[in-house]
Amino acid sequence: MHLALDPVAQDLLFREARTANTFTDEPVTDEQMRAIHDLVKYGPTAFNQNPLRITLVRSPEARERLVRHLAEGNRAKTAAAPLVAVLSADNEFHEELPALLPHFPQAKDLFFGERPARESAAALNAALQAAYFIIGVRAAGLAAGPMTGLDFEGLRKEFLDDDHTPLMVVNIGRPGPDAWFPRSPRLEYEQVVTTV
């Protein structure tokens, strides 16, 4: 009763949505990915920096190269997922900043002239966008399977370059049989929130 979001949407995005470990064979199309991007691109980032980049691993050859860098327990499900996305932070996001922040183009040099400042801003803000992306996959009626059990440096060398820092790999598709483990507990409000 304290939420404006309707219960069907609450279930779709949070309460019933789960991290899937198996998927059906139904393909995930580029049109679906465009619709997800067109929704979650509006999620806020500091200075509108939008540092998240997405590599869709579609070809069987690329999928094979990807799977090698994953922890053993993540390999079979990733090999079988309809679509797999590598999410990364673009540490050179400032090149796009004058176009993204037309009322304050000097932010590019004022705040992000140095690489370490860009790397830490990109790490935080690309992670925010990774969460928006997971919510967006769910908004498309699909299940996401985000994973960080992998060799990040190997993944970077395989698919990215020195300017991109991989954040996670996400399996995407319709959930298959026995798609998830039982829901694990969450922290209580009192364990998370304090008031001063």
Place this chain on the structure above:
Amino acid sequence: MHLALDPVAQDLLFREARTANTFTDEPVTDEQMRAIHDLVKYGPTAFNQNPLRITLVRSPEARERLVRHLAEGNRAKTAAAPLVAVLSADNEFHEELPALLPHFPQAKDLFFGERPARESAAALNAALQAAYFIIGVRAAGLAAGPMTGLDFEGLRKEFLDDDHTPLMVVNIGRPGPDAWFPRSPRLEYEQVVTTV
């Protein structure tokens, strides 16, 4: 047509939702914050680690101490916001892990026995949860004003301890007059997504 989420919810969470810079006087209640937590607590984190912690800054005295650590341009709006939350990552989240991951309690020592491993996991996963929290504030029909223009070390010393890393400060309330700037552009799909 490629999204399962209904258009009203799309607008509420993403398309019409904006980062607010002014707020009405309407209070934000603990019941609203509980409802937000109860929704977004289900957002996924690696190993269900749930490292996000939230400090609600309610007392005028605490609000004054907070505002001092913000960039000049963030002070007036934060002083006037109905509620302000400091979001931080708990670098000692592993203490809760056996309860949160009952089927794999050994993850606590196996993966998170060392502080640097905890810090990097907490930074990423608390950022994901910060994004879920922003979405949750919007799901409650409220506007969020997330800010990273602040003295992080000062903020940590003022409200947290060495085990907590502040991520951002979020103003929360109903949007007031002239609450936002014109929407800035976003990156096109082709600028964000590549396929291999």
